[in-house]
Amino acid sequence: MKSGGAKFSLGEVTAELRKRGFHVSDNSSDLSGVLNWLRVAGVLKDYSVDEEKYSELAGASTKTIESLKGLTVPQNSFLRALAALGVKDWTPHNQVVEHAEMLYSGEVRYNWKELDRVILKPLEKEGFIEIQKRPKSTEGARGGKPAEIKPTEKFEKEVSLPILELICKAAGFSDVREIASISFADVVSGVQQKKDIDDRARALEILAVKICQLLGLDFMGIRATDEDVVAGGEVDAFMESARLVYSRWQIQCKASAQITYEAIAKEVGVAEVSLATVILIVSTGKITDGAATYRKKIISKSQLNIAIIDGESLEQIAKSPASIGSILNSQAREAMQIKPRPKAVFGLGGVSGGGAKAIPAKAGERVPDIVGADEPFKLTTPAYSTPMGDMFCGDAYDVLGYLVRKGIRVKLIVTSPPFALVRKKEYGNEDADKYVDWFMRFIPLFRSILQPEGSLVIDIGSTWIKGIPAKSTYHLKLLLQVCESGFYLAQEFYHYNPARLPTPAEWVTIRRLRVKDAVNNVWWLVQDPFADADNRRVLREYSDSMKALLRNGYKAKLRPSGHDISTKFQIDRGGSIPPNVLEFSNTESNSQYLRACKERGIKPHPARFPIYLPDFFIRFLTKPGELVLDPFAGSNVTGEAAERLGRKWIAVEIDEDYAKGSALRFEKPARPIERPPRRRVPRERVALRETELSLPFVQ
Ligand SMILES: C[S@@+](CC[C@H](N)C(=O)[O-])C[C@H]1O[C@@H](n2cnc3c(N)ncnc32)[C@H](O)[C@@H]1O
Numbered sequence: 001m002k003s004g005g006a007k008f009s010l011g012e013v014t015a016e017l018r019k020r021g022f023h024v025s026d027n028s029s030d031l032s033g034v035l036n037w038l039r040v041a042g043v044l045k046d047y048s049v050d051e052e053k054y055s056e057l058a059g060a061s062t063k064t065i066e067s068l069k070g071l072t073v074p075q076n077s078f079l080r081a082l083a084a085l086g087v088k089d090w091t092p093h094n095q096v097v098e099h100a101e102m103l104y105s106g107e108v109r110y111n112w113k114e115l116d117r118v119i120l121k122p123l124e125k126e127g128f129i130e131i132q133k134r135p136k137s138t139e140g141a142r143g144g145k146p147a148e149i150k151p152t153e154k155f156e157k158e159v160s161l162p163i164l165e166l167i168c169k170a171a172g173f174s175d176v177r178e179i180a181s182i183s184f185a186d187v188v189s190g191v192q193q194k195k196d197i198d199d200r201a202r203a204l205e206i207l208a209v210k211i212c213q214l215l216g217l218d219f220m221g222i223r224a225t226d227e228d229v230v231a232g233g234e235v236d237a238f239m240e241s242a243r244l245v246y247s248r249w250q251i252q253c254k255a256s257a258q259i260t261y262e263a264i265a266k267e268v269g270v271a272e273v274s275l276a277t278v279i280l281i282v283s284t285g286k287i288t289d290g291a292a293t294y295r296k297k298i299i300s301k302s303q304l305n306i307a308i309i310d311g312e313s314l315e316q317i318a319k320s321p322a323s324i325g326s327i328l329n330s331q332a333r334e335a336m337q338i339k340p341r342p343k344a345v346f347g348l349g350g351v352s353g354g355g356a357k358a359i360p361a362k363a364g365e366r367v368p369d370i371v372g373a374d375e376p377f378k379l380t381t382p383a384y385s386t387p388m389g390d391m392f393c394g395d396a397y398d399v400l401g402y403l404v405r406k407g408i409r410v411k412l413i414v415t416s417p418p419f420a421l422v423r424k425k426e427y428g429n430e431d432a433d434k435y436v437d438w439f440m441r442f443i444p445l446f447r448s449i450l451q452p453e454g455s456l457v458i459d460i461g462s463t464w465i466k467g468i469p470a471k472s473t474y475h476l477k478l479l480l481q482v483c484e485s486g487f488y489l490a491q492e493f494y495h496y497n498p499a500r501l502p503t504p505a506e507w508v509t510i511r512r513l514r515v516k517d518a519v520n521n522v523w524w525l526v527q528d529p530f531a532d533a534d535n536r537r538v539l540r541e542y543s544d545s546m547k548a549l550l551r552n553g554y555k556a557k558l559r560p561s562g563h564d565i566s567t568k569f570q571i572d573r574g575g576s577i578p579p580n581v582l583e584f585s586n587t588e589s590n591s592q593y594l595r596a597c598k599e600r601g602i603k604p605h606p607a608r609f610p611i612y613l614p615d616f617f618i619r620f621l622t623k624p625g626e627l628v629l630d631p632f633a634g635s636n637v638t639g640e641a642a643e644r645l646g647r648k649w650i651a652v653e654i655d656e657d658y659a660k661g662s663a664l665r666f667e668k669p670a671r672p673i674e675r676p677p678r679r680r681v682p683r684e685r686v687a688l689r690e691t692e693l694s695l696p697f698v699q
Helices: 010-019 028-040 051-058 062-068 073-085 093-103 112-125 153-171 176-181 184-193 197-214 261-274 289-301 311-319 323-338 342-346 396-405 432-440 443-449 474-484 505-510 544-552 592-600 612-621 637-644 656-666 690-697
Strands: 129-132 148-151 218-223 234-241 247-254 278-283 305-309 389-393 410-415 450-460 488-496 519-526 581-583 627-630 648-653
Touching: 073 093, 073 112, 073 153, 073 197, 093 112, 093 148, 093 323, 112 129, 148 153, 153 176, 153 197, 153 218, 184 197, 184 311, 197 218, 197 234, 197 247, 197 278, 234 261, 247 261, 261 278, 261 289, 261 305, 261 432, 261 443, 278 311, 289 305, 289 323, 305 311, 305 323, 311 323, 389 637, 389 656, 396 443, 396 648, 410 443, 410 612, 432 474, 443 450, 450 474, 450 612, 474 488, 474 519, 519 612, 581 612, 592 656, 612 627, 612 637, 627 637, 637 648, 637 656, 648 656
Parallel strands: 247 278, 278 305, 389 648, 410 450, 410 627, 488 581, 627 648
Antiparallel strands: 129 148, 218 234, 234 247, 450 519, 488 519
8 A cells, every 4th residue: 555646466455554553364355345445434545545534534643653553552552641741841751651541541551660661661762752760760650759751853753743733633723833832831821811802712722722632632623603702712622532432522612700600501502413422611710609500410410521621720730731630530530429320310219219219301401400699590570471471581592591490391482583694684693604503502492491292483584695696505504403403394384475575686686697585484393293283273265266166066077187086075174274385475564563663663673574474383383372482582473473362472582672662562452363365366377276176185
């Protein structure tokens, strides 16, 4: 196997694989299997090695593997630990050994009496380290004065830099040598001192790289966070390891005075999507009591482990990088105490009933359900209430957390979240790119607050990429992520608004490159595919021709489509089954809300949806008396629809003016919602609507 496109023979493959430290059988059919596998894995392209792919799969660069291949596993682990600690100068060798035992626990265990002979001397001979004897030397060094070691240039070049290079590459840094030259202490003081947003964000990213190096993890990538929101104050990095068992680490590096429970809750929410098994929060600040309690709660109730490196620990690690081992180990031991024993988990209380009682986990339990004494909630009182509902004015993230903790569960969430429109509306949109991340924060809360048989309905507009006649796919990305987080797409709906203006004018009316965009996507999502729904609750009035047919009868015959229209067809089933295209205009000009706004000089909400939209889904997916939630309620059309349909409702709106204005909807007693006007279809075009025709066959 040769790099650079040279051909190779089967015999050379054996030699090359052995050279790279693999055990290879001489059996030629085994070998051709290996070759095939390497091709499938992308390591072999034609007849040359793709070194990048090879490094990716082998977990270290070719250079490192080459260099370490003649060494024993404990020697190899020692050098990797030395690289992880970023040692540059004389260092007591026992610190490196301890770090290797921490990193490769279960894989290597050193015989401390033999360290000099079995580890240090051979590595010195190979030119990786220099040894400086201290009085009483290394034997039995756990108690006595340990010998000091120093990495050589060969070690830097062949082991340390290539390992760091892999991390840097994944983190998007090209200046490996520069990163290598920055000590952990420098990084920490950089994070503490940088005032400029970009500098601080970079310092936090370097901190993530250094933590990854220190823990010997494989860097997966950095999550783009919303700099506007966090002002360059945090970085989320993902790392993984396949040592003994697979683990995925979600590491948040944060420059802040406090580690609050909201910060942890957010990470717990992200872990739901990132599938992390470990959350590590690294911060210059101190953990609050509320956050510490919440951390324990999550550890005890989920598969997650959450570790914290606070400001004090960070300084300790800056002084002595190896101390990260003891800091994390003590928290791991604590987690072992916190996680319930199997007896408690499975309710195996025994005949004596001595075991702890099982607490059944609820779906989507990973939400903030503990508020520390230092973080009291202010969002407990509704801005206004009606006989059927409550409007809360606040951030839906906080209010929903509060409602979940109170044990509130809803049958339906129907909402129109703020859209990522190219031309920003007045109510503040997230940029399309950041939108998905922003929205996904709410998903664990939605899952927790929804009854298992409940539904989530999202009305979402699409948007154009700025400057070109092409559409953004952000809403599709969002749909995929929501579905990957545990929801099923029960059905997609389209809200067709025939009165929609022909925008963007540039592409539609001026250059005539595109047609009118007249639909909004409405996604109906469920956690249980058999969630409660009944289309008999949303039957449409029959068309005139169907009414005539029901009156006058129909002569049974086979239609050209092959449908056998039998006499059963003449049964009046109360209306036709609606399609998934919901047609109604969004031109509300005469509502009680608009009139009341005008009278009081209040500016109406600029992006209201037509009442027929929540009306349809509330009737379809809930029964009278059940509870409906709109977390981004705006002018609270959802609340009004629910009230008028005899359902209970909860609405949340962050903007005080919109929340106040929405109260005008409830000044007069609720009356039934009249059905949307039905468009007449010309007789000659369609004698009977398809949905009406299909009705008798859907039993
Ligand atoms: C598209 S509008 C909803 C309009 C609403 N369907 C109606 O018919 O009036 C989205 C609303 O979400 C609100 N909003 C944005 N972020 C929010 C948050 N984090 N919590 C609660 N409301 C939020 C905005 O102020 C805006 O009024």
